[in-house]
């Protein structure tokens with residue numbers, strides 16, 4: 001795979017690269033458990049975000065309930081101390097279930113790209129969980145970083161601006177994940193390196209899907225909003241951060 005070709009638009013979209021001090025912290029073996037745990041939770045949150053967008057903006061009741069059912073075993077395990085489900089079985093059930101539908105072409109585009117994204121994020125979740133299990137890393141709940149909260153605090157409060165802004169935030173979170181996977185990979189052991197590189201292609205597509213949806217949802221050109229969120233995102237990544245997480249800023 002030509003990673004540079006895949007990453008070129010991502011680097012262009014982001015206003016800064018991951019600081020070396022974050023990479024130095026992330027490569028320390030004692031931080032691996034925290035890094036993987038936060039990564040696993042981020043995959044679930046990415047699926048939740050996409051599900052909420054479909055539920056809020058397009059799906060009918062049946063489609064909505066189907067989507068809720070998909071995420072339920074993951075959420076129960078991750079956020080409510082539920083037992084660890086057989087993720088292989090859960091995953092099989094999801095790939096066989098029927099997708100939500102709508103007559104609205106824009107709505108259908110949202111459903112199609114977000115349903116694919118949800119399936120991929122849940123698969124990534126399961127993959128990270130398997131890496132953790134193989135390395136005897138137990139799952140423990142952790143607090144969220146300031147990153148997503150910081151981005152979402154800039155979302156405008158009226159429609160369709162809210163939707164447009166949320167989609168642009170989605171694009172930045174995906175693009176940053178992609179950039180960070182690529183930046184971190186060379187510092188990881190061989191199996192983890194291969195795993196992180198395997199995630200690049202879907203995360204790069206997720207960022208582009210979000211951006212396409214944002215432009216379709218907006219009556220105006222989104223360039224100025226994209227620039228605004230790009231600046232906010234870069235500030236969160238470059239400013240000192242007390243907490244170390246997958247999307248945290250400069251370690252203090």
Ligand SMILES: [Fe+2]
Pocket residue numbers: 043046120121124199203
């Ligand atoms: Fe993912």
Ligand SMILES: [Fe+2]
Pocket residue numbers: 046121174202203206
């Ligand atoms: Fe993603």
